């Protein structure tokens with residue numbers, strides 16, 4: 001079966017990536033989009049952004065937009081743009097992650113210290129753990145609860161505070177590979193969040209976790225009807241400018257106090273992205289078992305598309321880093337999920353794609369070769 005798998009001819013996105021499309025030259029939709037962006041009329045999108053901001057700009061000093069942040073590069077960058085460049089008054093909202101890292105917690109403090117206003121939402125650790133555990137088992141998404149809270153609670157609390165505009169970071173489907181149905185609009189709805197970002201798994205996970213509906217306020221998305229009654233907008237910032245995560249990192253480092261890890265992150269060659277919590281390494285390891293690509297493939301694709309890496313260099317990095325077993329975190333994971341190593345490995349086995357991997361001893365080994 002593995003002969004059906006193929007890689008983008010420009011980056012290393014795999015045909016197994018959900019919702020991805022390829023053109024007749026074998027280029028994935030992210031690489032096609034990267035090329036289109038070079039000749040794109042960004043000025044007209046800047047006008048669209050200014051019009052949107054002007055329509056929401058407060059004249060009494062109250063908050064006029066919301067940005068979900070984690071202390072990482074992208075949310076910080078957007079908050080900086082809104083405040084310093086566009087003169088808006090953003091309220092930033094963070095959802096406390098499970099297993100926060102030291103550098104992630106420091107980055108939140110540095111962000112506040114750089115002059116930004118922040119509300120921190122703290123869902124019960126017990127409920128969050130149950131949803132993450134159920135997400136790991138039922139959906140192969142080990143921080144499902146946190147993800148759900150970021151998608152659901154941020155717009156919900158914006159609405160409750162009477163703020164009508166929420167900016168999330170990038171539209172990852174168009175930018176990194178996936179459906180292109182949002183490439184023509186900055187706006188989206190809770191149903192898109194549920195289908196794409198939560199992989200339509202909320203009900204399954206919430207039921208498996210055994211959380212009563214009344215305890216899910218932080219996690220349950222508004223319905224599209226409830227959302228339209230709020231007369232608010234959820235937008236992707238990446239619609240309005242040439243999205244470049246590396247540039248965001250440089251800006252966040254300079255203006256928002258962002259610090260990076262000293263060593264490279266587990267499973268990749270970078271040290272400045274997704275540093276906020278320890279479950280990300282498991283998330284990308286599961287992604288590798290499900291689809292055959294990991295964190296290094298994602299990072300290399302970004303670098304190839306911004307012209308900073310050749311495909312050959314990327315192949316070497318991906319061969320070295322992708323699919324690294326997150327050994328250094330295993331004890332942390334077992335303690336967090338309240339599982340034995342055997343129970344934990346049964347879950348990994350459940351998600352390993354038999355068309356791409358075979359088990360050798362206790363580890364899944366790829367039967368494919370990147371070309």
Ligand SMILES: [Zn+2]
Nearest residue numbers: 008011028031
């Ligand atoms: Zn590509």
